[in-house]
Amino acid sequence: MTLDPRTKMVIVICLSTLALIYNTPERLLQLLIVTVLLLLLFRIDIRSVWVYLKRFLQLMLVVFIIQCFFTRGGEVLLSLGSVELISSQGFLTGASLVLRIIVVISAALILTTFSSRDFILGLVQWKVPYELAFMVTIAMRFLPLFRDEFVNVVTAVQLRGVELKQVSWGKKIELFRCLLFPVVFGALLKAQQLAVAMESRGFRAYPRRTYLRRLDFILVDYAVMLIFVTVTIILIVY
Amino acid sequence: MHFLELSQVNFHYPKQEKLALDNINLEIEQKSITAVIGPNGSGKTTLSKVMIGVFPATGGKILLQGDPVSELSLAEIGRSIGYVFQNPDLQLFCGTVAEEIGFGLINRGCEPDRVKEKVDFYLDYFQLAEYRNAFPLHLSQGEKQRVAIASVLAAEPEFLILDEPTIGLDTYRKKILEGYLQKIACSGRGMVLISHDMSFVNRLADRVIQMENGHIVDDGDWKGNNGYDA
Ligand SMILES: Nc1ncnc2c1ncn2[C@@H]1O[C@H](COP(=O)(O)OP(=O)(O)OP(=O)(O)O)[C@@H](O)[C@H]1O
Numbered sequence: 148m149t150l151d152p153r154t155k156m157v158i159v160i161c162l163s164t165l166a167l168i169y170n171t172p173e174r175l176l177q178l179l180i181v182t183v184l185l186l187l188l189f190r191i192d193i194r195s196v197w198v199y200l201k202r203f204l205q206l207m208l209v210v211f212i213i214q215c216f217f218t219r220g221g222e223v224l225l226s227l228g229s230v231e232l233i234s235s236q237g238f239l240t241g242a243s244l245v246l247r248i249i250v251v252i253s254a255a256l257i258l259t260t261f262s263s264r265d266f267i268l269g270l271v272q273w274k275v276p277y278e279l280a281f282m283v284t285i286a287m288r289f290l291p292l293f294r295d296e297f298v299n300v301v302t303a304v305q306l307r308g309v310e311l312k313q314v315s316w317g318k319k320i321e322l323f324r325c326l327l328f329p330v331v332f333g334a335l336l337k338a339q340q341l342a343v344a345m346e347s348r349g350f351r352a353y354p355r356r357t358y359l360r361r362l363d364f365i366l367v368d369y370a371v372m373l374i375f376v377t378v379t380i381i382l383i384v385y
Numbered sequence: 386m387h388f389l390e391l392s393q394v395n396f397h398y399p400k401q402e403k404l405a406l407d408n409i410n411l412e413i414e415q416k417s418i419t420a421v422i423g424p425n426g427s428g429k430t431t432l433s434k435v436m437i438g439v440f441p442a443t444g445g446k447i448l449l450q451g452d453p454v455s456e457l458s459l460a461e462i463g464r465s466i467g468y469v470f471q472n473p474d475l476q477l478f479c480g481t482v483a484e485e486i487g488f489g490l491i492n493r494g495c496e497p498d499r500v501k502e503k504v505d506f507y508l509d510y511f512q513l514a515e516y517r518n519a520f521p522l523h524l525s526q527g528e529k530q531r532v533a534i535a536s537v538l539a540a541e542p543e544f545l546i547l548d549e550p551t552i553g554l555d556t557y558r559k560k561i562l563e564g565y566l567q568k569i570a571c572s573g574r575g576m577v578l579i580s581h582d583m584s585f586v587n588r589l590a591d592r593v594i595q596m597e598n599g600h601i602v603d604d605g606d607w608k609g610n611n612g613y614d615a
């Protein structure tokens with residue numbers, strides 16, 4: 148099914164909103180099932196979801212453990228003598244938080260099914276100023292570059308004899324501050340140069356610009372969008 | 386035993402079909418200057434980064450003094466091979482030029498007095514003394530390049546890999562660099578020199594490797610421009 152990028156965006160927003168509002172594991176699990184079905188519908192390889200989720204595994208584990216230990220209430224699931232360690236309430240809260248993260252990340256994968264160019268086009272046709280839309284896509288495109296640059300600097304530091312695995316945490320933080328330096332500085336420099344380069348190629352020289360392609364909102368898009376927004380609102384209200 | 390030994394090394398960038406390095410067999414001795422030349426995109430930088438384990442080879446074996454590179458940490462490799470990146474911006478990370486040059490020495494556990502002495506020497510040699518407290522990324526392109534080279538040389542590694550070291554240097558500074566590299570070679574330490582600067586290569590190199598499209602197409606101790614214009 149090929150939907151307009153804007154429709155897909157609305158779907159993602161609906162799913163994420165629900166994920167943030169729901170706070171019981173059952174509800175979130177239902178939402179996850181819906182999300183997975185949608186991913187299948189959009190022909191996204193479910194294995195790629197795992198690739199993304201893997202990066203957040205540590206975070207999810209930490210969140211889960213903290214919730215387990217620090218939320219009280221309900222029955223006691225695990226205790227050490229008279230000290231109550233894990234309560235049923237804590238376990239449920241932890242599980243909900245983890246499910247919430249999973250739903251938001253999986254839903255965001257729907258955004259990978261269209262190009263950033265279509266994204267700008269969609270926003271512009273919705274009367275978002277072109278400059279703003281363009282800025283958003285540039286940010287999206289440059290983010291992975293910054294990651295690469297950071298990796299590069301980390302490599303350079305290691306090659307100059309720093310055994311990253313062996314330095315203490317205090318020193319590591321100091322080092323990372325040092326490492327962010329060239330990356331942030333480089334980003335500012337790049338932004339300045341990009342601005343000049345864009346202006347010299349006529350960016351914003353005329354108030355109006357034309358587009359090669361047009362996105363057409365067809366009936367299906369209206370229908371899907373309407374259904375998603377209404378269902379979301381109904382679910383939130385009840 | 387060769388210093389560096391590559392056998393049947395293949396490499397492709399993640400998510401790409403095309404091999405950036407295709408079946409590379411290469412032995413490099415410690416006491417020689419080996420130049421790597423070839424057109425843009427032929428894989429020179431990739432080869433050098435695979436050599437030192439920054440990118441893990443997708444096939445084949447790389448030995449550094451007999452040990453597989455894949456089992457050494459970058460810090461261990463960095464202790465025997467100094468690497469100057471093609472882009473100086475990505476290897477300068479300290480607050481001042483002097484700190485930058487001293488960084489490797491301090492990490493090798495050098496005495497503070499000795500560090501100061503060496504930093505002074507390299508600042509002088511590469512004519513950077515007046516920028517001693519300057520922020521490295523605020524320097525001109527050629528100055529940044531010199532800082533990057535000086536900070537790798539200062540640690541005095543047994544072997545060097547320089548990716549386009551002459552880029553952005555004026556004729557006079559190029560001469561100074563050449564003089565220093567010659568001195569290093571005389572003291573029995575070798576290097577791999579990646580460059581488009583044929584006259585620089587011809588004056589320094591004992592062996593010239595030519596790359597094209599991820600392959601080594603020529604390898605010899607011949608000197609001269611074999612139809613390839615820099
Ligand atoms: N990070 C990367 N991701 C994907 N492909 C890359 C990456 N870096 C280089 N390549 C590709 O690998 C090939 C070899 O690049 P490499 O940088 O090794 O060339 P080079 O010989 O150093 O060229 P130059 O003379 O311009 O420095 C090129 O076709 C390039 O497009």
Ligand SMILES: [Mg+2]
Nearest residue numbers: 429430431471
């Ligand atoms: Mg290169």
